[in-house]
Amino acid sequence: MDPRTLPFPAHLRAAGTAGAPWDAVASVADLPPGALLRVSRGDLDLLIAHTADGIAVVEDRCPHMAAPLSIGSLDGCIVACPLHRGRFDLASGEVDVFPTTGGLDADGTYHPTWAPPGSEPKPEPADAKARARALTRVRRFRYYPVRIVEGRIEVAIPG
Ligand code: FES
Known part of the structure; x- marks a missing residue:
């Protein structure tokens, strides 16, 4: 079938x-x-x-x-x-599950960075590269x- x-x-x-x-x-x-x-x-x-x-x-x-x-x-x-x-x-x-790098969802709401258990915490955006990730919108x-x-x-x- x-x-x-x-x-x-x-x-x-x-x-x-x-x-x-x-x-x-x-x-x-x-x-x-x-x-x-x-x-x-x-x-x-x-x-x-x-x-x-x-x-x-x-x-x-x-x-x-x-x-x-x-x-x-x-x-x-x-x-x-x-x-x-x-x-x-x-x-x-x-x-x-939102990407570890964080960023914006499809509606523009910010999601923070995160790290899986056992990994070092990811720093929140600071330099231009990190800010670019934070402004990356994850679309549908x-x-x-x-x-x-x-x-x-x-x-x-x-x-
Ligand atoms: S989760 Fe980042 S490219 Fe797919």
């Missing part, structure tokens, strides 16, 4: 995807449950994620500092970034509509 696709909030749909052509990006067999896959079309890198609640497609760029999430890990619907320990919920588009995911057709994963990709 074909897997489900993950419903996403309508306001988080990627720009230009309404009416965009469907592009077969992978086969279902390439993406077992729990897998992450990077697919590129031109200069667009997509993350195809087989979450516990279905397949989701977003840009393969962390909403924090653009690291490729496809080399992170997936637990249920939570994708973990390989940098800064940020965790993001593909079911809602929201942050699950933007989703590419996806459908499953005869074992193919198809994504609406703007031309």
